[in-house]
Amino acid sequence: MEQKRVYEQVGVAMTSRSYAEYERMFMLQTDDLKGKQVLDVAGGASSFTTEARQLGIEAIAADPLYEKSPGDIDEHGMREIELVAAKMAKLTDVYDWTFYGSVAQHKAGRIQALQRFVVDFSSEDAGSRYHTAALPSLPFEGGSFDLVVCSHFLFLYEEQFDYAFHLAAIRELLRVCKPGGEVRLYPLMSFRTEEYTRLNDLMRELEDSGCSVQKKEASLPFLPNSHQFLSIKK
Structure with a gap:
């Protein structure tokens, strides 16, 4: 039997994704988000926050990466991009x-x-929208955001973070979300391109706590089995 070919990852990668990718991962409607408070957690060096703010969305981001200087992040990011490209070149037929x-x-x-x-992180007022923080603890008051998104962190690193961490992290995302607000997570799978093994348990626990939880269709075809995101309404 042929061994399954998967993307090899050690440690948590730094990412740099665009607003257009977030639109497709989370099925965002820009007009509906204008003037809303949106938090991107573990987005790394993605341009989502700066692009969203240019569109009139009150976006901010939280990541442990932000303790680094702009130059260090730039250097780290370029190394990561080269590494990712080399890995993908060996798996072009998988995606x-x-x-x-x-x-x-x-x-x-x-x-x-x-x-x-x-460029945005280098500006004088960057500290107002880029906050150094790591799940499961965020430096924001409860009920601060209309929408909280987290991509390519939870579920993806199933082998590194246990169920208790996932549950605590999602509860923290919900804590900073406004009543009636929503948390969206993408993708729902690990690097083995298989759905997170305890997703159903997680969904039941969240539903038992009073949340509305649904798998919804995303529109960023790339990784196998990455066609859904998780919607958790508070």
Whole structure:
């Protein structure tokens, strides 16, 4: 039997994704979010926050990465982008390239998002929207955000973070979400491209605590089995 070919990852990767990718991962409607408070958790050096704010969305971000200087993040980001491109070049037949086009185009998009982030992170008032923090503890008052998003962290690193961590992390995301607000998580799978093994247990616990929990269709075809995000309404 042929061994399953998967993306190899040691430790938590730094990412740099664009607003367009967030739109597709989380099925965001820009007009509906204008003037809303949105939190991106574990977004790394993604350009989501700066692009969203340019569109009139009150976005901020939280990540342990923000303890680093802009120059260090830029250097780290470029190393990560080169490493990712090299890994993907060996797995081109595994992925759906409908959105990204090719490894080269994927890499170019990552570089552009990183550069946008670094420019914004270098500004004098960057501390008002980029907060150094790591789950399961966030430095925000309860009920602060209309929407909280977290991509490519929870579930993806199933082998590194146990069920208790996942539950505590999601409860913290819900704590900082406004009543009637929503938490969205993407994707629902591990690096083995299989659904998080305890997703049903997690959904039941959240439902028992009074949340409305649903798997919903995303529109970023790329990774196998990455066609859904989790919607948790408080």
